[in-house]
Amino acid sequence: MTLPDFTIADIPIYGRLILAPMDGISDAAFRLLTRRLGSAYSVSEFINTLDYANQKNYQKKRLLTSTEERPFVAQLLDNDAVRMAECAARIEEEFHPDMIDINMGCAAKSVAGRGAGVGMMRNPKLVRDAFALVSQAVKVPVTAKMRLGWDSSSLNFLELANLAAENGAKAIALHGRTGKISFQKPARWQPIAELKRAFPNLPIIGNGDVLTPADARRMLDETGCDAVMIGRAAKANPWIFSWRLREEVSLQEVAETTLWQFDEMLANDPENAIMPFRKYLKAYLDPCQISRETMRALLTCGDETLLRQSIIQVFRGLGANL
Numbered sequence: 154m155t156l157p158d159f160t161i162a163d164i165p166i167y168g169r170l171i172l173a174p175m176d177g178i179s180d181a182a183f184r185l186l187t188r189r190l191g192s193a194y195s196v197s198e199f200i201n202t203l204d205y206a207n208q209k210n211y212q213k214k215r216l217l218t219s220t221e222e223r224p225f226v227a228q229l230l231d232n233d234a235v236r237m238a239e240c241a242a243r244i245e246e247e248f249h250p251d252m253i254d255i256n257m258g259c260a261a262k263s264v265a266g267r268g269a270g271v272g273m274m275r276n277p278k279l280v281r282d283a284f285a286l287v288s289q290a291v292k293v294p295v296t297a298k299m300r301l302g303w304d305s306s307s308l309n310f311l312e313l314a315n316l317a318a319e320n321g322a323k324a325i326a327l328h329g330r331t332g333k334i335s336f337q338k339p340a341r342w343q344p345i346a347e348l349k350r351a352f353p354n355l356p357i358i359g360n361g362d363v364l365t366p367a368d369a370r371r372m373l374d375e376t377g378c379d380a381v382m383i384g385r386a387a388k389a390n391p392w393i394f395s396w397r398l399r400e401e402v403s404l405q406e407v408a409e410t411t412l413w414q415f416d417e418m419l420a421n422d423p424e425n426a427i428m429p430f431r432k433y434l435k436a437y438l439d440p441c442q443i444s445r446e447t448m449r450a451l452l453t454c455g456d457e458t459l460l461r462q463s464i465i466q467v468f469r470g471l472g473a474n475l
């Protein structure tokens with residue numbers, strides 16, 4: 154029997170790379186793909202528990218999963234600890250996630266402004282209540298995903314990690330930016346090392362600006378974190394979870410993956426697959442030499458049969474055997 158790389162509460166985790174939750178990107182098909190390629194577990198796109206309480210259908214789609222994808226984590230986003238706890242209990246009963254994560258990182262104005270996401274980092278009482286109440290409401294482990302703080306004058310990740318852990322958090326993912334630092338500025342990894350040193354017995358997951366397998370290795374080595382979460386770089390290179398650069402992936406594999414993902418997205422959501430699929434199609438084809446006209450034709454095609462045929466044709470033209 155192979156030993157897990159680490160555990161979260163009593164859940165064995167195999168692997169040190171994890172797909173970061175990404176609204177509009179980490180859907181069920183993409184998560185399953187990355188799990189098959191080596192991502193150690195899956196986290197849902199955020200579930201706005203206010204919308205969930207109002208029975209918004211789209212929130213439930215985000216909890217679609219399969220046995221193969223487990224461990225599967227449902228991520229909650231809100232500014233109300235009681236509503237989060239009620240929602241966590243309902244999600245646990247209906248969808249049986251293996252863990253519940255609390256989003257303390259989303260910096261969108263509409264979210265942070267109402268005190269949810271990274272807005273939670275300005276409100277230690279909410280952090281304490283959310284972890285305490287959600288941990289009481291569910292049987293599965295609760296985890297946190299946070300930033301360094303609200304802004305550079307309030308770097309309180311150590312204090313809030315402590316509050317979260319005291320109130321039940323079993324792992325902490327840290328994105329090395331504050332809520333006010335844009336993606337244009339580099340993420341800081343040193344605080345990830347500080348967090349690991351402060352909590353040697355708690356799984357710490359580092360996140361921010363891991364673009365290549367070498368970056369992932371470096372973050373693990375430099376910070377001592379237990380695992381690395383990879384977000385934006387995974388969209389064009391899901392193979393990063395097999396420790397491969399995009400250039401190391403054969404055209405044949407890219408072609409087969411593209412078709413598989415399209416079919417899987419169609420199976421999951423037949424009415425609404427084409428639009429969200431386009432961003433992956435573009436990302437997968439960008440490094441290939443195809444004309445602008447061909448790319449435009451693919452990205453504007455609204456008919457699934459025609460699109461499938463066109464994708465096959467384009468990849469055959471590039472040399473794939475389909």
Ligand SMILES: Cc1cc2nc3c(=O)[nH]c(=O)nc-3n(C[C@H](O)[C@H](O)[C@H](O)COP(=O)(O)O)c2cc1C
Nearest residue numbers: 173174175176198199256328361362363383384385
């Ligand atoms: C398009 C997009 C959507 C995101 N959605 C979420 C989300 O739903 N929940 C969350 O915790 N973080 C979300 N994030 C943040 C990522 O999980 C991650 O922390 C961030 O992108 C930094 O990692 P990276 O440098 O590897 O991309 C999102 C990021 C992007 C780019």
